[in-house]
Amino acid sequence: MSHLTEAVRAVADNRGRKNLGETCPVRNVLNRIGDKWSILVLMTLARRPHRFGELRRAIADISQRMLTQTLRDLQRDGLLSRHVFPTNPPSVEYRLTKLGASLLRPMAGLVRWANARHSAINRARTQFDRAARN
Amino acid sequence: MSHLTEAVRAVADNRGRKNLGETCPVRNVLNRIGDKWSILVLMTLARRPHRFGELRRAIADISQRMLTQTLRDLQRDGLLSRHVFPTNPPSVEYRLTKLGASLLRPMAGLVRWANARHSAINRARTQFDRAARN
DNA sequence: CGGGATCCCTGCCGATACTG
């Protein structure tokens, strides 16, 4: 369990810094994948490369604006790549880079935890709210 | 690698739902730990239980308001517990629950990924920005 | 088809002041 305490220390060492968003690696990652759409985009691209319209239809309730912005941010951090084919009409394909693919494994750990525990969380939540009303 | 594609499918199955914040387990988790302070609080409590003031000093640049709110939210989801000692002046101790402790392992995976790759991300980022200016 | 530009509104979060 030493790699766990190691991770704890790695975060603890960044407590109290001024701009966590820029100095702390963990905050950097969570600012990226913790937003509303990044995980859905990454997980969708994990299956296969997608064109812009395909992503839009796959995620369905994402706005065009946020899909564009999310893709740009992920591309900026090197997690996915953008390939333009000069056809008519134009087509653009997005795919995970190696760096992006390497994020899938730790992310899958979180996803499995979420699916395994979300019923326990919901129980705790409703119980807490019920107690609060008294 | 089947448990990875399993996680991909678990997220993919939640695409296109109406209220992701309430229906999708993954969104539930990320809405909690993806906010500005939750991880710092959880990681600090991972070392040992802390009193309110200890947490405030340990994290340092968290406001009193956000510490209170973050603690309440984490308690509501059953990730930590609150113990009041009726001393004078009053003292309150926060500690991880078993549920909260079970989150440490998957979270550590993300933390290690972040620390291992953040230099690569920074390189990609500055390179992207430089290319954008031309 | 794959975006860019604008408008606008909600909710996160910080600062400050007050309480048992």
Place this chain on the structure above:
DNA sequence: CAGTATCGGCAGGGATCCCG
């Protein structure tokens, strides 16, 4: 000590319109 209450800024994100 361990909170609660209130005000306000501003960034995240949705809706809409437009373009090559």
